[in-house]
Amino acid sequence: MTEQVPVGAGVTVGARGLANPLRDPRDRRLPRVPDPCAVVVFGITGDLARKKLIPAIYDLANRGLLPPGFVLLGFARRDWETGDFEAMAHDAAKNGARTPFREDVWRRIAESVRFIPGSFDDDNAFDLLAQTLIDLEATHGIAGNAAFYLSIPPAAFPLVLKQLARTKMADNDERGGWRRVVVEKPFGHDLPSSRELNALVDEVFTAQDVFRIDHYLGKETVQNLLALRFANSLFEPTYNNHYVDSVQITMAEDGGIGGRAAFYDSAGAARDVLQNHLLQLLALTAMEEPVAFDADALRVEKLKVLGAVSLPADLEGDAVRGQYAAGWQGGERVPGYLEERLIPPHSRTETYAAVRLGVETRRWGGVPFYLRTGKRLPRRVTEIAIVYKRAPHLPFTATDVEELGRNQLVIRVQPDEGVTLRFGSKVPGTTMEVRDVAMDFLYGEAFTESSPEAYERLILDVLLGDATLFPRHEEVEMSWRVVDPLEEYWANTTPQAYPAGTWGPRAAEEMLAAEGRSWRRP
Numbered sequence: 001m002t003e004q005v006p007v008g009a010g011v012t013v014g015a016r017g018l019a020n021p022l023r024d025p026r027d028r029r030l031p032r033v034p035d036p037c038a039v040v041v042f043g044i045t046g047d048l049a050r051k052k053l054i055p056a057i058y059d060l061a062n063r064g065l066l067p068p069g070f071v072l073l074g075f076a077r078r079d080w081e082t083g084d085f086e087a088m089a090h091d092a093a094k095n096g097a098r099t100p101f102r103e104d105v106w107r108r109i110a111e112s113v114r115f116i117p118g119s120f121d122d123d124n125a126f127d128l129l130a131q132t133l134i135d136l137e138a139t140h141g142i143a144g145n146a147a148f149y150l151s152i153p154p155a156a157f158p159l160v161l162k163q164l165a166r167t168k169m170a171d172n173d174e175r176g177g178w179r180r181v182v183v184e185k186p187f188g189h190d191l192p193s194s195r196e197l198n199a200l201v202d203e204v205f206t207a208q209d210v211f212r213i214d215h216y217l218g219k220e221t222v223q224n225l226l227a228l229r230f231a232n233s234l235f236e237p238t239y240n241n242h243y244v245d246s247v248q249i250t251m252a253e254d255g256g257i258g259g260r261a262a263f264y265d266s267a268g269a270a271r272d273v274l275q276n277h278l279l280q281l282l283a284l285t286a287m288e289e290p291v292a293f294d295a296d297a298l299r300v301e302k303l304k305v306l307g308a309v310s311l312p313a314d315l316e317g318d319a320v321r322g323q324y325a326a327g328w329q330g331g332e333r334v335p336g337y338l339e340e341r342l343i344p345p346h347s348r349t350e351t352y353a354a355v356r357l358g359v360e361t362r363r364w365g366g367v368p369f370y371l372r373t374g375k376r377l378p379r380r381v382t383e384i385a386i387v388y389k390r391a392p393h394l395p396f397t398a399t400d401v402e403e404l405g406r407n408q409l410v411i412r413v414q415p416d417e418g419v420t421l422r423f424g425s426k427v428p429g430t431t432m433e434v435r436d437v438a439m440d441f442l443y444g445e446a447f448t449e450s451s452p453e454a455y456e457r458l459i460l461d462v463l464l465g466d467a468t469l470f471p472r473h474e475e476v477e478m479s480w481r482v483v484d485p486l487e488e489y490w491a492n493t494t495p496q497a498y499p500a501g502t503w504g505p506r507a508a509e510e511m512l513a514a515e516g517r518s519w520r521r522p
C-alpha cells in the first residue's frame with residue numbers, strides 16, 4: 001500500500017513516491033489518508049448503513065480524510081437508479097453527520113456514488129459489480145482497491161461471500177491493489193456456527209484482509225482505557241487482586257429493541273452485547289501490557305485474558321437474565337418486550353443479562369468481574385468501574401465513616417466520556433466525618449476537539465489496512481466459549497420480568513448482595 005500524506009492545504013502525495021524527509025514514519029500524529037479506493041456496502045438501505053455508515057463516510061470526507069478518487073457503491077434489492085441512492089444517502093448524511101453538514105462536501109461525494117440493484121443470488125448483479133470496479137480503475141484511479149462491507153443479516157453472509165469468490169472480486173492478485181471484507185457482528189450464534197463462518201470467510205479472503213467490527217473498540221474512551229493503564233504509573237501498583245475488590249462492567253440502554261424485532265428475538269442480550277462488546281471491554285480492562293500498540297501484540301494479550309475467563313461453578317444465582325415488561329420511562333408509558341411489534345407473545349428471549357465471571361491469572365485470581373447489559377433501563381450509560389477494597393484499618397469511629405464507600409476508578413465510556421476517581425474526604429467542620437467525593441476528568445472539558453464516532457475511526461482503519469482495533473477470529477471463538485454455557489443453562493428457563501425504566505431483575509441485585517456488594521447506580 002502506498003501511504004498517502006496530506007501536505008499543506010489538502011494536497012496529497014504518495015509517500016513512497018515523494019518521501020518527506022522531515023517525517024518519522026512512526027509518527028502517527030499526522031492524519032493518514034488511504035489510497036484511492038471503493039467501498040461497497042451490501043445492505044445499503046438498512047438501518048446501520050443509514051444511521052452509522054453513510055454519516056461516518058460523510059464525516060471522514062468533511063475532515064479531509066478520504067482520498068481523491070473515493071467511490072461509494074451501494075448494493076441492495078431495490079428498484080433504484082443511482083440518483084435515488086444519492087438522494088437517500090444525502091438525507092442519511094445530513095441527519096446523522098457528527099460534523100457540520102456542508103452541501104459542497106456532499107457534492108464531492110455525490111459525484112462518486114454508484115448503485116447496483118440486485119439480490120444476493122443474482123449472478124448478473126455481481127458480474128456488473130465486478131465490471132464496475134474494473135471500470136473505476138480508469139475513471140477514478142482506484143487501482144483495484146476495494147472494501148466490501150457486509151451490513152446484512154448473518155444468514156446472507158455465505159451467499160455474498162460465495163458471489164465475491166465466484167466473480168474473483170475477493171482476490172485481486174491479477175489486478176493489484178487490495179481487497180478487504182468488513183464483517184459486522186454477530187459472528188455466528190454459537191461456537192460451531194462462528195467456526196463455520198470463519199472458515200468460509202478465510203476460504204474467500206486472506207486473514208489479514210478480514211476486518212470484524214466490534215464498534216465498541218472504535219470508541220475513544222475504550223481506547224483511553226489503554227492510555228490510562230499503560231501510559232501512567234499511578235494506577236499500576238494497585239491494579240491487582242491485592243487492592244481491587246471487584247470490577248463492574250455495565251452497558252445500559254434506555255431504548256427498547258427499535259425496528260430490529262426479528263434479529264433481536266433470535267439473539268437476545270447475551271449474544272447481542274455480552275458476547276462481543278462486554279467481553280472485549282473485560283479483555284482490555286484485565287489484559288497485561290502489550291509489547292507494542294499494534295494488532296498482533298494486542299491480540300496476544302486479549303487472547304490470554306479471554307482464555308483465562310472462568311464461569312461460576314453453579315450458574316444459578318450468578319447468571320441472571322431478564323425481559324422488560326411495560327413500565328414508565330421519561331414520563332411515558334412504554335410497552336413490554338412481549339407487546340413489541342413482531343415479537344412472538346411467548347418469547348423467552350432476554351433483554352437483560354448479568355453474569356459473575358472470574359479471570360484466572362495471578363493478577364486477577366479471586367476478583368469477581370460483574371458484567372451486565374440491558375435494554376429499557378433508566379438511562380443509557382456504559383462504564384467500567386474498578387472497585388477497591390476497603391482500607392484494612394480505619395482510625396475513625398464507625399459513625400465518622402458511615403457514609404464512606406469503597407474507592408472507585410470509573411472509566412465512563414459514554415455518555416459524559418471521561419474518568420472518575422471516588423475516594424473519601426473529610427467533611428468540613430469540627431468532627432472527623434469522612435464522606436465519598438469524586439474527582440472528574442471530562443473529555444468535553446479537557447480537549448477542544450470532539451471525539452470521532454466509532455464508525456468513522458473503524459472505516460478509516462479498514463481503508464488504511466490497520467487491524468489494531470478489530471477482534472481476530474480466535475477472540476470471537478474464545479468469547480463464544482464463555483457465552484455458550486450460559487445460553488445452554490438459560491435455554492430451559494424463563495427470563496425474570498423487570499418493569500421498563502428500572503435497573504433490571506431483582507435476581508441481579510441479589511447476585512451481588514449475596515457477596516456483600518451492590519451494583520453502582522451510574
Ligand code: BG6
Nearest residue numbers: 185215216253272273277382414
Ligand atoms: C449494537 C447492538 O452492537 O450496539 C445494539 O446490536 C445496541 O442492540 C448498540 O443498541 C449500542 O451501541 P452504542 O454505541 O449506542 O452503545
